[in-house]
Amino acid sequence: MGGDDFHKGVKAAARTLDGSGLKILIVHTRWNSEIVDPLVRGARQALARLGVQEQNIVVRDVPGAYELPGAAQRLIRQSQQQSTNLVGAVVDDLMTAAGELSGSVTGTAPRDPAASVKSGPFDAAICIGVLIKGSTMHFEYIADATSQGIMRVGLDTGVPTVFGVLTCLTDDQAMERAGIGRGADPGHNHGEDWGAAAVEMALLAL
């Protein structure tokens, strides 16, 4: 490893990723919002580039990084519970069929499946936040709890949950990783990688 051909960061997936059938949750913090907001934008841009429909991206915010795992778990569980409501699903299907039938009878255009909100649970989630070390031990405790918590959300719910939390020693480190660095090179927006990771993990199959 090393030398001019060394590629730091994630190599693009070998297979084509089609996110057009996916529903993705983004939970982000309001702490450090000047850095978090560009990261959220980067994630959304990657999702759009991979075909995820705008209406199938649900975005919620929480105060700080410590709240990310609990919020993500609650929202994922809600989406899973809603989709196990079989009566609702059957009614939904019947309504769709009736709408399409009436469309064909009246001559109006059939429903465009690409433009509709996908029902069912989230296929993946992305937790986005920025922790910047201060002069106390707060950083260590929150970073540890948040990273462990986000891992647990993914394993316990079965929904891939991307760790989109920067844990930086300085403001400049965080800004460079959000693509808004103050130097000549603004850096790379890691939110783009997180969006792509969510689609890749949602589509993971044998």
Ligand code: DLZ
């Ligand atoms: C308290 C705190 C501190 C000191 N630093 C950050 C930070 O850099 N990034 C962040 O997202 N949140 C921080 N918080 C807030 C905690 O994550 C949490 O919101 C509060 O402790 C309330 O539970």
